[in-house]
Amino acid sequence: MSKKYDVCAIGNALVDYEIEVKDQFFAENEVEKGLMTLVDEERQSVLLKEVAGAVKKKQGGGSAANTIFGLAEFGGKGYYTCKVADDEDGTLYTSDLENAGIDTNLDPQNLNKGTTGKCLVMVTPDAERTMNTFLGITTDFSKNELNEEAIKNSKYLFMEGFLVSSPTGLEAMKEAKRIARENGVKVSMTFSDPSMVKYFNDQMKDIVGDGVDLLFCNIEEAELFAGVEGMDAAKEAISKVAKEFVITKGKDGALVYDGAAYHEIQPFPTKAVDATGAGDMFAGAFLYGINNGLSHAEAGKLASAASSAVVSKYGPRLNKNHIQSILDTLK
Template sequence: MTKKYDVYGIGNALVDIDFEVSRDFITDHEIKKGLMTLVDEETQTRLIRAINPEESNRKSGGSAANTVMAVSQFGGKAFYSCKVADDEFGNFYLEDLADAGISTNLDGMKREEGITGKCLVMITDDADRTMNTFLGITTSLSTDEVSEDAIKESEYIYLEGYLVASPTAFEAMKLTKQLAEKHGVKTSITLSDPSIVEGFKGLFHEVIGNSVDLLFCNEEEALKFTDSSNINVAREELKKIAKRFVITQGKNGAMIFDGDTFVDIEPYEVNAVDTNGAGDMFAGAFLYGITNGHTYAGSGKLASLASSKIVSQYGPRLNMKAIKEIQNHTL
């Protein structure tokens, strides 16, 4: 039976505001370069004003949002469970998702008062991304945002690992996985960030339980999650909790375990200018591929090319011309 959605994602809803800045700006404002740091609204507003708000580029973001956006752009069908406030940025966020053809739990719903989360992405000339994030109302994402109807109409669920940091969102992750298993829907999760893995490893194990159908991580996350110093040891450990998995390796491509064998995905040579969203894009393109009749190897090739295009530009979103070129090259 054909499902209404290829992927049901749940994650943080953040309006990404991208700026190019100098390394001196990072140093002068005592910002932790290359990391994602949670800040209060006052700090974030001060930094935005210090840069130049007129030169910003904003998109609907959040890790899982970037992934379901990629699914939709490639021609898949996606649903996103999230939480935004009844404010200007919340309006922008939902309009951006709607324009991309993504359904949400907030369609036609009255939203709460509050402040929609924002992620200030500062990009330096070494292609490094430094993020200062004010989560706003997304910190109260909870089981109220979970849609059982949409889950059972999906082929896969996709859980954003960052959610383990919020007690209410953690409960939403667990409920989403339970409902997926209840309705025979495949489960996938991303480990999201090395520091999140380190700080919340026990909660990841609780969400994953006996296993997930598909796990996404990068090499550093894989090593931290399995307490390994060798990637070959780590990938054997991952077999114990994931039926299939993807380990992205940056400029070295990716390795995929398809349930039987390991598939090495070759990298594409690029001039990297911004790594923001590369992992999210890889997951989205890969999920699109495997839910639309393509092999794991073919989906990996598609995802590798798509993520290489992302790092060669500013921002976590490709335009439709680039999407078409990738499809023509790989599918």
């Protein structure tokens, strides 16, 4: 039976504020560089005032959202499950999904009272991104937001690791995984960020549980999850909990395991400007590929080209020209 969606994703809905800063900004404002840090609304407001003139762009984001946008940009059909509020950012977020052709549980006429989550994505001249996130209303993302029919009608469920930081988010992940398992839908997820694996390791192990069909992570996340060092030990550990997996290695490409064989995916050289969403785009392009006739090695190559294109510009999105250029390169 054919499914309506390639992927049904669940994750935090955050409006990304893309900001250019210098390294000294972090020292002056006691911000930990290179990590995603959860902050309260007051702390985020203080930082936002400091960088008011440096905001380059605002758009709907979040780890799994970036992945589902990536899938859609290549022509895949996605569904995104999230929670926003009835404020300006919530309206922006809802229209971003609609304009990208992504179906969602959000009803623009009936959004929740509260504040939509925001992520300050601070990019330094070395292209590294540092995120300070106020989750807002998505703190309470729960199984109430899930659309059981959308999960059943998808080839893959995709879950972001950031959700494990919230008890209701973790509960929603477990429920979504249960629905997927009972309906023959493959379960995929991403660890999202080293900080999630470092500080919420028990919760991450809880949701991975008896295993997943497809796991996305980077080498640091794999090492932290398994408590090991080095690629050989990391891939051995991850193979015990994921039937298939992708371990990204930044500028060194990625390692893809298709359940039977390993494939070294070469990087596409580029001048990095902003690393925001590189891993998310890799997952989106990869999921598009394996759902639309590509082998895991071919999907890895597509994903490598896509993530390379993303880091060469500001923000986590690609336009039609970028997509066409990637497809032409791969031909």
